[in-house]
Amino acid sequence: MAEVVRFEVSDGIGTVILDRPPMNALSRQVQELLLAAAHEATERADVRAVVVYGGPKVFAAGADVKQMATWTTTDVIDASARLQAAFMAVAQIPKPTVAAVTGYALGGGCELALACDFRVAGRSAKLGQPEITLGIIPGAGGTQRLPRLIGPAKAKDLIFTGRFVDADEALAIGLVDAVVPDEDVYSRAMQLVERYAQGPAYALRAAKQAIDRGLDVDFDTGLEIERLQFAALFGTEDRTIGMNSFVESGPGKARFVGR
Numbered sequence: 001m002a003e004v005v006r007f008e009v010s011d012g013i014g015t016v017i018l019d020r021p022p023m024n025a026l027s028r029q030v031q032e033l034l035l036a037a038a039h040e041a042t043e044r045a046d047v048r049a050v051v052v053y054g055g056p057k058v059f060a061a062g063a064d065v066k067q068m069a070t071w072t073t074t075d076v077i078d079a080s081a082r083l084q085a086a087f088m089a090v091a092q093i094p095k096p097t098v099a100a101v102t103g104y105a106l107g108g109g110c111e112l113a114l115a116c117d118f119r120v121a122g123r124s125a126k127l128g129q130p131e132i133t134l135g136i137i138p139g140a141g142g143t144q145r146l147p148r149l150i151g152p153a154k155a156k157d158l159i160f161t162g163r164f165v166d167a168d169e170a171l172a173i174g175l176v177d178a179v180v181p182d183e184d185v186y187s188r189a190m191q192l193v194e195r196y197a198q199g200p201a202y203a204l205r206a207a208k209q210a211i212d213r214g215l216d217v218d219f220d221t222g223l224e225i226e227r228l229q230f231a232a233l234f235g236t237e238d239r240t241i242g243m244n245s246f247v248e249s250g251p252g253k254a255r256f257v258g259r
Helices: 028-043 073-091 108-114 130-134 142-150 152-161 167-172 182-197 201-214 219-235 237-249
Strands: 005-010 013-018 049-053 097-101 104-106 118-122 126-128 164-166 178-180
Touching (some): 005 028, 013 182, 028 073, 073 108, 097 108, 097 182, 104 108, 108 126, 108 142, 118 167, 118 182, 142 152, 167 178, 178 182, 201 219
Parallel strands (some): 013 049, 049 097, 097 118, 104 126, 118 178
16 A cells, blocks of 8 residues: 655655545544654755645645544544644754645645745645634644744634635735645745755754744844854854855855755
8 A cells, every 4th residue: 555645855855745635634644654754854864855745636634523523632632742743843854844735735734834944835725724613723833833924913813713715815924935836836846945955954954943943932042042053053064165165256156065
């Protein structure tokens, strides 16, 4: 039986592919394999950037509501911990990540897209956190990542109403970063991260960690995180390459090696 999550690598870019027809529902198996793919992407030196892709028709339509209807509180405690762990592993990949979204990205599917650094949406995309219509709230990061991305008022609108937004509205409110025809979603996502696949890997890692960790602390602590990351980069080969290239040939011509 084919795996419902695959991890493929080409030219420094890893692609996490969800493949659980018809809607890429986030079953326990999907969560476990997503966690494993995120760990692999983190550990492999030949992976310099990551695309998360649900295929040409749907990104991920969330959890199985029929199954959830039978859960007890202890069931939910265990299930939500697993789902949050999988999405946190994606969020903590220390490399640039982009979600390539076609069709529905709802509930957990939207939260998975939020765990990436960037989001490219197809014209067919519908994003939302409809949990309120079930009498619950998002449980895998939606109440935390969404307001950090689009602001609290817009996040409350989406979470309080449970409404879906189309690609154009998602772009207007900053939920996605680009809108393209469905058939171009994956290639556009690849183009977005190609520049990073040839970039200074440890500087990109440091920048991502400084930004993400800085958002969760006070300003002074954020500055200290930045200072320490900045100083550590002076021990990398790419820093030497970048500065020597600038001195000898001007900006933007360095050929980094990822060390």
